[in-house]
Amino acid sequence: MPTLWRSALHLVSFFVLAQWMGLTAAVAETPLPLSTEAQAAPSETPIPLADSRLNSLDQILHYSNERLPNNPSIGQVTSISQLxxxxxxxxxxxxxxxxxxxxGCIAGYxxxxxRGNRAMTRFxxxxGVNACLDRINELIAAATANALTREDLLVIQRLQEEFAAELATLRxxxxxxxxxxxELEANQFSTTTKLFGEVDFGIVDSFGRSQDTNTTLGGRAILSLDTSFTGxxxxxxKFEAGNFVNFTRDITGTDMTAHDFGTNASTxxxxxxxxxxxxxxxSTAYIIPVGLAAHDMTATLSPVTAAQSAFAQRNPIYRQSDGGGAGVDFRFSDAVSxxxxYHGPPSSISNPLPGQGLFNGYHAAFGQLTFLPSDRFGLALTYIRYYSPGPNEPGQINLTGGTGSQFAQAPFGDETATSAHSVGIQSSFRLTRGMVLxxxxxxxxxxxxxxPGFxxxxxxxxxxxxxxxGLAFPDLGRAGxxxxxxxxxxxxxxxxxVRNRVDRDVSYHIEAFxxxxxxxxxxxxxxxxxxxxxxxxxxxDPIYMGLVRTHFNF
Incomplete structure (x- = not known):
């Protein structure tokens, strides 16, 4: 068999094998995710990008991206040193x-x-096949008229028969x-947006000699549209509605009894x-017109994740910094961020009247340095500079986010413009795989x-x-x-x-869940x-709170 055609046949067979193996691997492997993000998803839960329902859509988006005009074109390579x-x-x-x-049968970017470690697209x-065929045409053109023999044709036929099953499987x-x-292109909700939903049912009641409340049944629904333009x-x-009446001061006489999933809006x-x-x-930047708190952008390092009371969720000073504004998270390394x-409530930052707006109304400037040297230990140092104009926003002075005493929430009353410098330290340590302190x-x-007087x-x-x-036992009995x-x-x-606005005694909060x-x-x-x-x-008298919350997500 002529050396020329032997080389050509080797070239074709090697390339077909390599490309067939690469393409079948690309089809069989787990599809690429649409987004690299994992941050906080609707209502403080991670976005389940690994959900099997999203795999097909992610595949479509991945292969569709290959058609975009800004996808780099492929250029011929003549020396391995060019790669x-x-x-x-x-x-x-x-x-x-x-x-x-x-x-001369390989092209690069x-x-x-x-990019030898990534899956190959059909484009x-x-x-690659076209480059090889061009090379074969060059070899044929340079060969003699009788270079193609019956033996060569039989070899080609044998190669076709040998790989017939694999080619059929690939097809x-x-x-x-x-x-x-x-099918997915015809029925998908959007090429850029995913819809997530959450529903909570809850039974809540308070008990104690001073309590005269009835058992309540409430519900809350949340719909979140997550859109990504770049991946x-x-x-x-996020849209929210429900009829969960929170057990706060108007019901129990104190905000210390508040739970963390109250929503009372019929629309x-x-x-x-x-x-x-x-x-x-x-690093990551945030632009926030409505409703993203500081604790959504950084780690609060609470030892528990399933506490149901408002106080046990996180350090109350975080609740000073929420609403609208902007923020940035700098990651100096995997261990330090x-x-x-800068936050203010939407009713204040969107109000152009005197004493309101983005800088003159209620606002809080937040900063936190977080250390996570390992997956077992974390430490965070937090600072917040808080200001509320008071008379312009009755009821807005709340240094505790509705978790402490009335004197702690508004030390000088609702009619006094109030500022505050707050500091916090949070830490969490995983003692064992199943115990966190x-x-x-x-x-x-x-x-x-x-x-204002008074x-x-x-x-x-x-x-x-x-x-x-706090002490938590994660994954007790089952993951999650x-x-x-x-x-x-x-x-x-x-x-x-102000002597008549100081707490003389001490309250304690004890919770199990x-x-x-x-x-x-x-x-x-x-x-x-x-x-x-x-x-x-x-x-x-002590106040006892009991509740059962059932959560659905889809």
Missing amino acids: RDVQPTDWAFQSLQSLVERY PDGTY EFAA GRVDALEARTA RDLLRT FFISSLFYRFPIGSR LTLA GGWAGYSRARAETS GVSRGDTADVWNWAV NELGFMFGMPPRAAGND YRLHITDNIWIAPAAYVILNPEHNNNN
């Missing part, structure tokens, strides 16, 4: 070198890369993928609207910025403290389950220049907690 990401130590280096320099397969897989693609950014629009409203996008490879944010402490130095003078100060410790306990002191006005995963989409969380000496007053 800067191919090294002599690579296992396929010699084969690739032969295809490039001996046969204009940026000088070969790239076509480009079937491609046809099946095209059918799935056509790395996220535009979230859907936008509870969160923000756009998150990367800055470089490690710095989060900065952690807690926090928070301190706020409040200052009266006006003198014994309050401008420059008066107050000290507000809170702390908590959690048994947890929390004990702490809700925010307390420990000192105040268990989150039980029924399926991947349903969990039930019974919880009970007690407030000893409510409102930091020993004369008040």
Whole structure:
């Protein structure tokens, strides 16, 4: 057999085998995710990008992206040295070198890369086959008239018969993928947006000698639209409605009894609207017109994830910084990050009247330095500068986010413009695979910025403290389950220049809960907690809270 045609046959057979193996691997492997994000998804839960329902759509988007005008074109390579990401130590280096320099049958990208570790698309397969066929035509043109013999034809026929089954299998897989693609393209909700839903049912009641409440049944529904334009950014629009009446001051006499899933709106409203996008490879920026709190952008390091009371969820000073605004999260390394944010309630930052707006109304400047040296230990240092104009926003002065005593929430009353410097420390330590210990402490130095009378003078100060410790047993009985306990002191006005607005005694919060995963989409969380000496007053009887929350997600 002539050397020329022997080389050509070797070239074709080697290329078909290599390309067939690469394409079948691309079809069989797990599809590429649409987005690299995992951050907080609707209502503080991660976005389930690995959900099998999304696999087909992700495949479509991945292959569709190959058709975009900005996809780099492929250029012919004549020397292996032109491919800067191919090294002599690579296992396929010699084969690739032969295809490039001996046969001239390999194409690379204009940026000088070969990208040998990624799956091959059908466009790239076509480009490679075309390069080989061009090379064969050159060999034929350069050969003598009688170069093609019967022996050569028999070899070609034998190669076709040998790979007939594999080619048929490949053809079937491609046809099946095209059918799935056509069906999903005809029925998909959007090429850029995913819809997520959550529903909560809850039974809640309070008990105690001072309580005269009835057992309530409530519900809440959340619909979230997550849109990504580049695969790395996220535009979230979250709608919420429900009839969960929270057990707060108007019902129990204190906000210390509040749970963390109250929504009392009969029609859907936008509870969160923000756009998150990367800055470089490690940092993320946020633009927030509505409803994204500081704790959504950074780690709170609470030892428990399934606590049902508002106080046990996180350090109350985080609740000073929420609403609309902007923020950025700088990742200096995998272990160290710095989060900065500026927040104000939508009713204030969107109001152009005097004493309102983005900078003159209610606002909070937030900063946190987080250390996560390992998956077992974390430490966070937090600072918040808070301001509320008071008289222009009655009821908006709330240093504790509705978790402490009335004196701690508004040390100088609702009619006094109030500022505060708050600091917090949070830590969590995984003792064993199934046990996590952690807690926090928070301190706020409040200052009266006006003198409305009632014994309050401008420059008066107050000290507000809170702390908590928690113990959790994650994955107890099943992955996703959690048994947890929390004990702490809700925010307390420990000192105040206004003598009649200081908490003389100490309240304690004790909570136990268990989150039980029924399926991947349903969990039930019974919880009970007690407030000893409510409102930091020993004369008040304990208040006992009991609830059962059932959560559905889809």
